[in-house]
Amino acid sequence: MLQVLGMVVRRLLTLIPLLLGIALFVFVIMRLSPVNSAVAALGDNASSAQIQQFEHEHGLDKPAPVQFVTFVKDAVTGDLGTTISLDKSVSGLVGEALPLTLQLTLIGVALALVIALVLGITAALFRDRWPDQLIRVVSMAGISIPSFWLALLLIQQLSISWGWLPNAGYTNPADSFTGFLKSMAMPAIALAVPVGCSLARIVRTAMVEELDKDYVRTAYGSGLPPRVVVGRNVLRNALVNPLTVLGLRVGYLIGGTIIIEAIFQMPGMGTLVMQAVQTNDTALAQGTILVIAACFVVVNLVVDVLYLIANPRLRGGH
Secondary structure: OHHHHHHHHHHHHHHHHHHHHHHHHHHHHHHOOOOOHHHHHHOOOOOHHHHHHHHHHOOOOOOHHHHHHHHHHHHHOOOOOEOOOOOOEHHHHHHHHHHHHHHHHHHHHHHHHHHHHHHHHHHHHOOOOHHHHHHHHHHHHHHHOOHHHHHHHHHHHHHHHOOOOOOOOOOOOOOOHHHHHHHHHHHHHHHHHHHHHHHHHHHHHHHHHHHOOHHHHHHHHOOOOHHHHHHHHHHHHHOHHHHHHHHHHHHHHHHHHHHHHHHOOOOOHHHHHHHHHHHOOHHHHHHHHHHHHHHHHHHHHHHHHHHHHHOHHHHOOO
């Protein structure tokens, strides 16, 4: 327990300079953009006086270091600033968009785990036989398919050709849970397939290594049925290493939602990021990317804790 608490404290302390670095990086990149924020907000026909007034009202006429320090001070209190393009609170927009992105990410993770476990375990149990060879081909195909391309294929087949699922939009689960599942199905599948197929290879390798160990042969020799040996011992030990990879894959899913949400026209964090880039809205870009980065760090922290819990050797401090 002390080891877990120590790791959590250390990771939380590293979160501060990490987020500062990300905020500074985004700020510098946005400053290098050729898009004028005032012109993007007011339009090409805005006069010089209107542009100067707009920049003064939003603090854009201040030196760059002052703007960045102001943003950091406000962010510490939970104020991510005001969008230039919409003149709305960034925190409010993030609060509206983040639940959708988290929902999509969690469903994508769940589907990816199902794909990884089914393919990985089956391939390991039928090692070097035709199911293993078939799953290897399927996994390589899934890894090679970009999420955005798979999303377009799903829209073409499941929505346009067959009419089974909506090709765009988002339904709140409070309004219609069935509609929510339908709106989430194709985006989640597009995110989950590459990640699930990648994890399947890792699960298969870990399972094979465990199945070759002496304790498994001893368990079989003592008369234990395969489902008990695999379910209680082999599977639990084999999933320790894939847990460490899962955290990075979740980060991939969070990043992948930016493109997927744009394709399916879903009002999530990805839409906010795209809007920030198009309008050179520094406050919106910094706020959304900071929140996404924080989610990534928290997810990896949770995965690391699960790794310590699942690994008895680390729990024992050895």
